[in-house]
Structures are given as structure tokens and as C-alpha cells.
Amino acid sequence: MTRIIAIGIGGSGAKCIESLSFVHSIGLLGSATLGTLLIDADAANGNGDRTSRRLALAEKLHTNFSEGTSSFAQGDFHNFGIWNPLKDIENSTNLSSIFKRESMRSSNPELAYLMDYLYTAEERSADLKVGFRGKPPIGAAIMGRVNSNDLGTAEDSVWSKIYDFIEVGIRDGGNKEPVIIHLFGSIFGGTGAAGVPTIGRLIDDELKVRGLRDCARVCATPLLPYFSFAKPEDDQCSVFAESQLFGINSQAALDYFTEHSDGVFDCVYLIGNTQRTDYKPATGGALQNNDSHFIELYAALSAAHSLEHGSVNNLTVSYISRQSSSNILWSDLPPGVTSKSCVEYFQKAVLLSSSWYFNFSLELDSAIALGARKFCKGAPWFIRFYSLSKSGNSSRPSITNKSQIEQAKILTMWSLEFLIWASQISLSGGNGEELFGLSKLNLKSEINSNESRKYLNSLDGLIRDMVLPSKVNHFTIDALKNNLADLNIINKVGTQGLAHAIFDNCPS
Amino acid sequence: MIKKKSLLILTFFVLVGFAYAIPIQQQLLANPELIASLGVNTYQSVWIQSIMPSVTYASWICSLFSMLFWIYSAQTGLFVSSKQALLTRLTWWIYALGLYALMVIFLYAFIFTNSGNVATEIQYFIVLFVFPVNVIVLFWLPTALATPGTLRYIPPLAFSIRRKLGV
Numbered sequence: 001m002t003r004i005i006a007i008g009i010g011g012s013g014a015k016c017i018e019s020l021s022f023v024h025s026i027g028l029l030g031s032a033t034l035g036t037l038l039i040d041a042d043a044a045n046g047n048g049d050r051t052s053r054r055l056a057l058a059e060k061l062h063t064n065f066s067e068g069t070s071s072f073a074q075g076d077f078h079n080f081g082i083w084n085p086l087k088d089i090e091n092s093t094n095l096s097s098i099f100k101r102e103s104m105r106s107s108n109p110e111l112a113y114l115m116d117y118l119y120t121a122e123e124r125s126a127d128l129k130v131g132f133r134g135k136p137p138i139g140a141a142i143m144g145r146v147n148s149n150d151l152g153t154a155e156d157s158v159w160s161k162i163y164d165f166i167e168v169g170i171r172d173g174g175n176k177e178p179v180i181i182h183l184f185g186s187i188f189g190g191t192g193a194a195g196v197p198t199i200g201r202l203i204d205d206e207l208k209v210r211g212l213r214d215c216a217r218v219c220a221t222p223l224l225p226y227f228s229f230a231k232p233e234d235d236q237c238s239v240f241a242e243s244q245l246f247g248i249n250s251q252a253a254l255d256y257f258t259e260h261s262d263g264v265f266d267c268v269y270l271i272g273n274t275q276r277t278d279y280k281p282a283t284g285g286a287l288q289n290n291d292s293h294f295i296e297l298y299a300a301l302s303a304a305h306s307l308e309h310g311s312v313n314n315l316t317v318s319y320i321s322r323q324s325s326s327n328i329l330w331s332d333l334p335p336g337v338t339s340k341s342c343v344e345y346f347q348k349a350v351l352l353s354s355s356w357y358f359n360f361s362l363e364l365d366s367a368i369a370l371g372a373r374k375f376c377k378g379a380p381w382f383i384r385f386y387s388l389s390k391s392g393n394s395s396r397p398s399i400t401n402k403s404q405i406e407q408a409k410i411l412t413m414w415s416l417e418f419l420i421w422a423s424q425i426s427l428s429g430g431n432g433e434e435l436f437g438l439s440k441l442n443l444k445s446e447i448n449s450n451e452s453r454k455y456l457n458s459l460d461g462l463i464r465d466m467v468l469p470s471k472v473n474h475f476t477i478d479a480l481k482n483n484l485a486d487l488n489i490i491n492k493v494g495t496q497g498l499a500h501a502i503f504d505n506c507p508s
Numbered sequence: 509m510i511k512k513k514s515l516l517i518l519t520f521f522v523l524v525g526f527a528y529a530i531p532i533q534q535q536l537l538a539n540p541e542l543i544a545s546l547g548v549n550t551y552q553s554v555w556i557q558s559i560m561p562s563v564t565y566a567s568w569i570c571s572l573f574s575m576l577f578w579i580y581s582a583q584t585g586l587f588v589s590s591k592q593a594l595l596t597r598l599t600w601w602i603y604a605l606g607l608y609a610l611m612v613i614f615l616y617a618f619i620f621t622n623s624g625n626v627a628t629e630i631q632y633f634i635v636l637f638v639f640p641v642n643v644i645v646l647f648w649l650p651t652a653l654a655t656p657g658t659l660r661y662i663p664p665l666a667f668s669i670r671r672k673l674g675v
Contacts, residue, residue: 359588366590377661378593383671455588478586482657486511 003169010191016184019300027071028336046289068500140194224272353415358456380485521650529568571646
């Protein structure tokens with residue numbers, strides 16, 4: 001089975017992994033197994049925190065829904081959590097203390113002078129608990145400390161689990177199914193700029209030591225500048241990410257990347273955007289919680305591309321552009337595996353998530369409250385998936401069954417997260433809604449009581465900028481329910497079967 | 509569009525309903541033994557046989573329109589939830605009882621206007637037996653078996669019958 005280990009380095013890297021998790025859940029990576037790891041010194045970073053929550057949810061989704069009949073949630077998902085490159089450093093969270101500058105002044109004064117020359121007093125004393133403050137030189141110094149021992153040999157370390165994951169993939173695939181290690185990170189910020197080449201090189205070294213390098217592909221998607229922000233108001237420190245320096249940072253980081261990753265990567269995807277989206281300024285922490293961006297979706301799709309392109313030990317640099325710099329269209333997005341069109345999958349996913357969140361999940365709550373026997377008389381689709389008795393029967397489970405309730409809850413939460421993510425993607429171009437038309441759904445970021453969620457019936461206009469068949473443009477949830485009720489064969493029952501049947505029966 | 513299967517069932521019941529309402533029902537009410545059991549004399553019997561075609565045709569047409577109107581509402585209606593669909597059970601009963609009331613009004617407004625009390629037993633027979641059976645055969649049965657879409661299980665006993673018959 002094809003395996004991808006996706007490693008998100010820094011805040012932007014985490015956001016790419018977030019997009020990749022959705023791309024995987026809707027089937028654009030085919031039946032590949034996806035493993036994810038986030039690398040960030042700022043564990044409480046809003047972007048990373050949100051991504052961690054969504055990755056944990058995606059893992060639950062795949063555990064519960066991967067064995068269905070459609071491509072929804074197909075393939076396994078392993079969330080390896082977060083690895084902090086500063087975790088071994090206790091009570092020393094600035095450059096001076098990490099590099100023991102005071103003792104260095106007596107033991108190695110030349111090096112101390114060099115440090116003073118390279119870093120200002122503010123940079124040396126800046127607290128790095130909130131990340132590397134968008135400063136590539138700080139990131140380079142910290143990430144440069146990371147060595148192969150940090151990417152651990154200890155049995156319980158996250159890295160040893162990842163290498164086991166790679167080894168199992170290579171062993172099971174028999175060299176035919178590729179195992180891909182794909183790194184994501186911004187090249188203009190603090191963590192990603194130094195992290196992508198450094199971690200890439202260390203993984204490359206470790207794979208060579210283990211004799212696995214020829215059977216694996218190491219790919220990277222470094223992100224060029226695609227957003228900007230003003231000086232953070234929340235920080236008294238003068239060391240912060242300055243978006244006017246992103247261009248210079250990128251140039252320097254690309255030089256660093258070229259120098260430090262020679263022969264490391266089999267495939268490199270450089271992605272950026274000339275129109276920069278304005279984000280709310282914040283120096284790390286929970287406040288650094290930026291909306292998802294379509295560039296991150298492109299980055300995620302590069303993983304799908306790397307599955308089928310790029311051979312081992314043959315450096316490939318791929319370029320992609322959109323038809324018009326002023327807007328983004330579905331035809332601008334690259335396809336998923338086996339050249340499956342993006343819009344087809346996103347359309348099904350949007351129809352599934354919106355119909356589930358705004359209708360089916362409420363209906364299942366209603367079925368529990370009314371009793372299945374009474375409920376089904378107004379919902380002919382229900383009896384195709386659930387038993388009418390409270391204990392269920394051999395062929396269909398009861399809706400009151402704990403596992404069914406839990407599955408419904410997972411899908412409801414995932415649907416909301418997916419819709420919020422898609423909604424943010426649709427607004428990220430700065431030209432109003434593009435790709436998706438989700439503003440009419442009035443999405444709220446948290447699931448409140450059911451009363452606050454209104455039933456939805458019309459699914460018109462959820463996909464934009466695409467000429468769709470009339471059956472798609474005038475598609476209602478009532479029609480979808482009747483299609484489900486009239487299905488000749490139901491391969492899977494229960495909540496899992498229902499979700500896959502919805503995904504399969506959504507028009508595309 | 510209404511499903512092919514529902515359309516076939518519907519057509520079948522329209523034809524069965526017609527056969528029942530017109531030739532069978534008229535033959536039944538022309539049965540001398542039945543007429544005699546109702547205590548009707550020969551003069552009244554001739555009169556009854558003369559009015560029955562109007563009664564049966566009117567009854568069939570009213571039922572047909574009610575049934576088609578229900579089927580059309582079910583086919584074109586949009587129901588966002590099971591609760592909303594379940595509310596139409598009341599609508600179904602309004603259709604059924606309205607149909608019955610319409611038949612009775614037609615009977616007294618156009619057929620029995622000048623009959624006085626000469627055919628009281630016949631009136632009771634038609635109102636209490638013929639019309640209820642007509643509602644059952646001409647309205648309930650086709651709606652229970654051929655209502656399309658979300659409302660397919662809304663007519664009384666439709667759920668049990670359809671699941672048993674697999675339609």
C-alpha cells in the first residue's frame with residue numbers, strides 16, 4: 001500500500017498538513033495511507049493547535065469510515081502528533097541561553113563575537129516559546145542544532161515510530177508501492193525556512209543508514225510568500241515577523257535550501273502567490289490562527305502529484321500557475337491521483353458535509369428522539385441503513401447503538417471543520433467567494449445546540465465557477481434521500497454505509 | 509419525475525378502481541336480492557338503478573382527482589425533515605374525509621333532492637357502505653401503494669403493506 005509521511009514544519013507547514021488531511025479524507029490521494037507529523041517549537045501556536053485538532057478528528061474519521069464503498073475517507077490515517085525541536089531545552093528559550101553565550105564568551109570568544117555580529121541583542125534574548133518569530137536566521141540556528149540523534153533512535157520516540165511506518169510500507173509494498181516522505185513549510189518564516197532542508201537532510205541520512213533510501217522518495221513543498229501582516233500589537237518585543245522582509249528572507253532561504261539539500265530531495269514544489277493575503281498580526285501563540293489559504297490547498301495537492309510523478313534520485317522541480325492572476329478557478333487546480341479531477345471530489349465532499357451537518361445529523365437526532373418506528377415513516381431512506389428495533393438486528397444496526405451515535409458525531413464534527421476550511425479557502429483569494437459558495441450556510445466555528453442549526457434542503461450554488469449539469473444545480477437533500485431510499489443494493493449499512501451512500505449518490 | 513414502478517402501480521389501481529366503481533358496483537346494486545333485502549319496492553328499484561350510474565361515476569371521478577392531487581403533492585413537495593413529512597398525515601386524512609364529504613354533498617345536492625324519505629335505506633346504504641368502500645378502494649389503496657418520494661409511508665398502513673409487498 002502506498003504510504004505518505006507528511007511533515008509540516010512551522011505554522012504554514014501545519015496548515016498545509018491540515019489541507020492535506022482534507023484532501024486525503026475526500027479521496028484525492030486514493031487508497032494511500034497518510035501519516036502526519038507537525039514540527040513546531042510553539043506547541044500552542046493557533047495554526048498548529050487547530051491543525052492538531054483536525055488531524056485527530058481525521059484519524060478518527062478514517063478509523064470509522066475507511067471501509068466503505070466510496071472513496072470517502074479511504075486509506076488509513078496515522079497522526080504522529082507534534083515534535084518540538086526545543087523540547088530537550090529546559091528553561092532556556094532564547095538564543096543566548098540555548099547557545100550558552102555567557103560561557104561561550106570565556107571559552108570561545110571568537111564564536112561569541114560572531115554570534116553578536118549575526119544576531120541583535122533583541123534577537124538573542126527573544127523568547128522562542130512562541131516559535132522563531134518569522135526570522136529565518138533564528139530558525140537556522142535552532143534547526144542547525146538538530147542532529148540525527150534528535151530524530152531519534154529511542155524506541156518510544158515519534159521518529160522511531162515514523163521510521164517503523166516507512167519500513168513497514170517499504171516491506172509491504174515490495175518496492176512497487178512508493179513510500180513518500182513529503183515536507184511542507186514556508187521558506188520566508190522562522191521554522192520552515194531552516195526546518196525543511198535540515199529535516200530533509202537528516203531523514204535522507206537516516207534512510208541511507210537504514211538502507212531504505214532507494215525505496216523511498218523524499219519530497220518537499222517550500223512555500224514562497226503568500227501572505228503579509230502588520231507589526232503584531234500583542235508583543236512588546238521588537239523581534240517579530242516582518243512581511244516586507246519576506247522577499248529577502250525567501251531569497252536567502254532558497255540559497256540555504258540549495259546549499260543544504262543538495263541531492264536530498266527527489267521532488268521539490270515551490271509554491272507562492274503574487275497577491276498576498278493580509279492576516280491579522282500575531283507573534284506565535286493562540287493568536288496566530290490564520291485562515292486557510294488556497295496556496296495550502298495547492299501544496300496539499302503536490303503530495304498527490306508526488307505519488308505518481310518523480311522517480312527516486314532524479315530531482316524534479318515542478319511549476320504550476322493559474323489562468324488568471326486575479327482569480328482562481330477549478331480548472332487551475334491540479335488533479336489528485338490517477339488524474340481524478342479535483343472539482344468532482346470537492347463537490348461530493350461539500351454536498352456530503354453540508355447535507356450531513358445541516359440535515360442528516362439532525363435527522364438522526366430526531367430518529368433517536370421520536371423512535372425509529374415513527375421516524376422512518378417520514379424518512380424512507382432510514383430503513384435502508386438502520387434497524388427499527390432498539391437492539392438492532394443481524395443485518396442493520398440500531399441508531400441508538402453507541403458506536404452509531406459516536407460515528408455520527410465524528411462525521412458531524414468533521415463536516416463542520418471541512419466546511420469552515422473550504423469556506424476560508426474560498427475567501428482567501430481576496431476577490432469574494434471563489435471555488436465554493438458557502439457563505440449562505442452561516443457557518444459557526446463551534447457545534448452548539450441543534451436548535452441553532454437550521455435544516456438545509458437546497459444544495460444549489462455550493463460549488464462556484466463551474467458549469468454544472470442541471471441535476472447538480474437543482475439538487476435537494478430531499479431528492480438525495482429519495483435516491484438513497486430507492487437504491488437497489490446497499491453494500492454497507494449503519495452510519496458508515498449512509499455516509500458512503502451519500503458520497504456516492506451526490507451528483508458530480 | 510415519478511418513478512416507473514410507482515406509475516405502473518398507479519395505472520393499475522386507476523384501472524382496477526374504474527372497473528370496481530363502474531361495472532362491478534353498478535351490477536352489485538342491480539342485484540334483485542340485495543335490493544329486496546333493503547326493503548325497496550319495484551318502483552324505487554327502477555329509480556335506484558337509474559340514479560346509480562351518476563352516483564358511481566361521480567364517486568369515481570371525485571376519488572380519481574383526490575388521489576391524483578395527493579400523488580402530485582407528494583411528487584412535487586420538498587420535505588426537509590421526517591417531522592415535516594409526518595405532518596402530512598393530517599393532510600392525507602383531510603383528503604380522505606374531504607373526499608367522503610364531497611361524495612355525500614353531491615349525493616344530497618344532485619341525486620336525492622326530491623326523493624323525500626322514500627329511499628332512506630338506500631341513502632344509508634350508499635352513505636355508510638358504498639362511499640366508505642369507494643374511499644378505501646379508490647383513494648386509500650392507490651395512495652398507500654403508489655405514493656412516491658418521501659411521503660410513500662404516510663398513508664395509513666402504507667409502511668406495512670409496501671414492505672410486505674416490496675414496492
